[in-house]
Amino acid sequence: MKLRLAFIVFFEILFLTTSDAALVTTTTHPSVTRHAKFVSSDARHPAQESGSPTTGDPVPTSIPSDDYRQTCGIADGVTFVQSQADAIALSNCTDVVGSLTIQGPGITSLAPLSNLRQVDGTLELGNLKGLTTLQGLESLRIITTGIQIHDIPLLTSVSGLVSIKKFPRIFQLTNCDQLRSLTGLPLLPAGSIQITNITITANALLADISALSIFATQRPQLGANVVIASNPALVSLQGLEGINQISRLRLVNNQRLSSIRALTSVVTWGPGPIEMMGNTVLCDLEGVNTTIIAQVSWGSLTLQKGCGGGVMTGGPGQLPPGVSLVSTKSAAVGRVTAEGWLLGMMILLTWDSCNYLLSRNLEYKQ
Numbered sequence: 001m002k003l004r005l006a007f008i009v010f011f012e013i014l015f016l017t018t019s020d021a022a023l024v025t026t027t028t029h030p031s032v033t034r035h036a037k038f039v040s041s042d043a044r045h046p047a048q049e050s051g052s053p054t055t056g057d058p059v060p061t062s063i064p065s066d067d068y069r070q071t072c073g074i075a076d077g078v079t080f081v082q083s084q085a086d087a088i089a090l091s092n093c094t095d096v097v098g099s100l101t102i103q104g105p106g107i108t109s110l111a112p113l114s115n116l117r118q119v120d121g122t123l124e125l126g127n128l129k130g131l132t133t134l135q136g137l138e139s140l141r142i143i144t145t146g147i148q149i150h151d152i153p154l155l156t157s158v159s160g161l162v163s164i165k166k167f168p169r170i171f172q173l174t175n176c177d178q179l180r181s182l183t184g185l186p187l188l189p190a191g192s193i194q195i196t197n198i199t200i201t202a203n204a205l206l207a208d209i210s211a212l213s214i215f216a217t218q219r220p221q222l223g224a225n226v227v228i229a230s231n232p233a234l235v236s237l238q239g240l241e242g243i244n245q246i247s248r249l250r251l252v253n254n255q256r257l258s259s260i261r262a263l264t265s266v267v268t269w270g271p272g273p274i275e276m277m278g279n280t281v282l283c284d285l286e287g288v289n290t291t292i293i294a295q296v297s298w299g300s301l302t303l304q305k306g307c308g309g310g311v312m313t314g315g316p317g318q319l320p321p322g323v324s325l326v327s328t329k330s331a332a333v334g335r336v337t338a339e340g341w342l343l344g345m346m347i348l349l350t351w352d353s354c355n356y357l358l359s360r361n362l363e364y365k366q
Contacts, residue, residue, distance in 0.1 A: 070115070073097035078121075087112040096120065099145070105129040110136030110160065118142040122168070126150040134160025134184075146170030146197070153177045159184030167214065170197040177204040182211035182239075191216035191242035198240075199227045207233040207256075209240075216242030223247035223268055228254065237262040237287075247271065253278040260287040272296040277304035 073079040073096040081087050082104040091112045099121030102110070108130040116137065122145045125134070131152055137160035146168045149158070155176045164186045173179075195215040200206070209228075217224050223245030228234070229252045236259040245268040251260070257279045269292040276285070283306055292301065 069094050071095045071097060073100070073120075081107070083107065084109070084112075091115065094118070094139075099124070101126075103127045107131060110134060113137060114139055116140050120144050122146040122148065122170070124148040124150075125152065128152045129154070131155060133157055136160060138163050140164055142166040143168045146172070148172040149176060150174040151176075155179050157184050158182060161185055162187065167193045169193075169195050171195065171212075171215070172197070172199040173203060173206075174199065174201045175203070176206070179203055180205045180233075181208035182206075183208070185211040186214060188214045190214060195224050195243070197225045200229075200231060201227060202230045203233075204231075205233050206231050207235055208238075209234065210238045212239035213242060215240075217245040223270075226250070230254070232256060235259070241265050244268065246274070249274045249276070251276045251279065254282075255280045257282050260285065263287040266292075268295065270296040273300050273302070275300070275302045277302055279304075280306045282306040 070092045072090060072093040075097045077098045079090075079096055079098060079100050081090065081100070081102045083106045087102070087107060087110065092115060093113075094115050095118045096116065097120055100119050101124040103124070103126045105127070107128055110131070113136050117139050118141060123140075123143050124147075125131075126148065128151070132154045133156065140161065141163055143164060143166065147161075147170070149155070150172065151174070153176070156178050158179070162184055165188075167186060167188070173182075190213045193214045193216065195217065198212070198215065200209065215224075224243055225248045226240075226243070226246055227250045228237070229250055232255045234254045235256050237257075238259075240262040242265070243263075244265050246263075246266050247270065249269075250273075251257075252275060258281050260276070260282065264287050274292060274296055276282075276288075285303055285305060288303065
């Protein structure tokens with residue numbers, strides 16, 4: 001009988017212990033559980049030693065120590081934050097498993113995310129009509145895949161990203177009408193981040209992208225895909241000096257762009273397409289390495305000089321008028337493929353060889 005009572009007491013204690021643990025790891029804010037199933041670690045903030053639930057508590061007043069970790073999110077999925085209440089529910093989260101999408105007009109502050117350190121995927125910030133700053137993300141140090149910032153019309157600074165040590169290889173900035181520069185990106189050594197995709201489009205006041213100097217490409221990795229379009233205040237490409245390989249380029253409709261000298265460092269172009277046009281005051285193409293003509297292997301190569309330059313094209317094996325292998329400064333528009341160029345060179349070499357053999361034959365007969 002005593003042995004039986006001992007077993008009963010043991011199992012009751014075990015049951016109560018596991019039930020309390022379940023409360024700590026499964027309590028979440030109801031508005032977040034609609035979008036994400038959280039995976040919580042056992043670590044607690046020092047202020048929570050009393051055993052209260054970790055998710056949904058007030059935002060900690062100070063940045064936690066490095067040994068504090070709270071994991072949340074969906075592995076290989078996306079965690080959505082679509083309201084200020086959703087952000088508060090993540091106030092103790094330090095590591096997001098999977099991607100994190102923050103979007104919704106009701107979000108006016110990212111301060112509740114001040115403990116966030118790592119996103120194992122893409123960080124997307126979009127459709128945030130009431131957000132003016134990214135302050136609150138200063139603890140963020142690692143983003144593994146990409147960062148997308150779009151449709152934040154009142155955003156004036158990206159300084160909340162300054163602490164990132166491992167920056168992703170994909171960077172997108174679109175429709176941020178009040179942003180004048182990218183000052184506030186991580187203060188890392190120039191060329192320290194290997195980039196594969198840069199997209200900067202439709203930012204009405206953006207005039208300076210020099211903070212992109214942290215990006216670079218490095219052989220034998222695949223070159224970068226670069227899209228810089230419809231930024232009416234942008235005056236130069238300063239900041240892209242570390243890009244020495246470009247797979248695809250779309251540089252169009254930047255009305256005040258007057259210099260592309262930052263592209264002189266590009267030594268590998270293609271496979272293409274490469275497109276530069278609609279840049280009204282781009283009066284010369286100094287900065288385009290002449291190897292571009294031979295290296296674009298598919299699609300088209302389009303180089304259009306501003307200042308009223310006309311449209312001219314060249315067929316297979318024929319360089320367009322105004323384009324030479326010595327300089328592209330006077331180029332208006334060139335469309336040429338590597339196959340066509342090589343065919344033309346083979347024909348030229350064959351013709352020279354035939355002339356040489358013919359002249360030698362005539363000398364022999366004489």
